[in-house]
Amino acid sequence: MAAITSSALVARIVAGDQAAEEELVHRYSRGVAAVLRQATGDRCISEDLSQETFALVIEKLRRGELRDPERLPGFICGIARNLALSYFRTLRRQNAGANALAGSSAPPEPNPMDQVLLKERAEIVRQVLAELPTERDREVLFRFYLQEEDKDMICNELKLDSLHFNRVLHRARQRYKELYQERNARRTTLG
Secondary structure, eight states: OOOOOHHHHHHHHHTTOHHHHHHHHHHHHHHHHHHHHHHHSOHHHHHHHHHHHHHHHHHHHHTTOOSOGGGHHHHHHHHHHHHHHHHHHHHHHHHHHHHHHHTOOOOOOOOHHHHHHHHHHHHHHHHHHHHOSOHHHHHHHIIIIISOOOHHHHHHHHTOOHHHHHHHHHHHHHHHHHHHHHHHHHHHHHO
């Protein structure tokens, strides 16, 4: 049986097709598991979050929250990562509450200077990414490093094999590094 496209799969899920929901889970469960294991470092937690991920994905698909069905893998990956982040935020809040009850203090917030430097560095990264001459370089770096998407998902969407992806990523990093160093050199001479 030929694999159905992401668009067709999404359309079937929107129509309430249970077999399409099972196909979705079957098709993307390995990638989601890998993303969640990397994010949590715990197999049990990642299994729980994986179930939540697919339940939420199906719910959002039925509500029409995915604009471009061909971007389904990234959509799923983003939801998985957001659930992992939410899990750790909740855990952190619970630990902070327990520490407060026990009389211990939470770690200090970054000082204002550190916050300014972090924001400045993040802005430089965004600007350098935007200056990269090719869309594919921008997309690969953004998706792999900033969105932390699974390599296999990116390869599948960009129609690259693993080895070719590694070369593309390496060249994109080199171009990024050169632009970043040029920008730093300009800042140093101007400042």
